[in-house]
Amino acid sequence: MRVQICAVGRLRKGPERELYDDYLNRFDRTGRALALGPAQLIEVEDKKGGGMSAEADLLSRAVPDGALICTLDERGKVMSSPDFAALLAKWRDQGRQDLCFVIGGADGIDPGLRARADASLSFGKMVWPHMLVRVMLAEQLYRAASILAGGPYHRA
């Protein structure tokens, strides 16, 4: 199952980019034997100030046809890392080809796109900067793959 991360904004060179790339590379390496990944980042930017709905159009166009959509949203479902790993494995075992995580911009994700999503994942009730959310998602993808592979990274 291929994984896309469709996100508003550009992650420039710097510590967040390094962490993000590192976790995503680890996910790709660990996920290969599990038929998970590779993961691909698709960044969208609306330079005309069209707000959430313009961003939603760009994000929707970036989502591959037939992909499962999982939004990242503080109002979404909070889950444990093992439960997240189990959910990824369930989607893979259902034969889904593409899983697309959607991360919004400063205003969040347009309600219409939120309503279309198959799932919504929360990293808690606090609002995190969207660039950090990318890093956290990349780390959780790597952690999930490690859990499914029976590796030592997730010790709980």
Ligand SMILES: C[S@@+](CC[C@H](N)C(=O)[O-])C[C@H]1O[C@@H](n2cnc3c(N)ncnc32)[C@H](O)[C@@H]1O
């Ligand atoms: C700065 S936040 C925007 C918050 C905005 N006020 C809203 O209503 O969604 C930018 C993006 O980061 C992600 N995000 C921020 N906090 C999150 C959390 N606690 N859990 C999951 N995703 C989060 C969401 O994708 C959000 O659209």
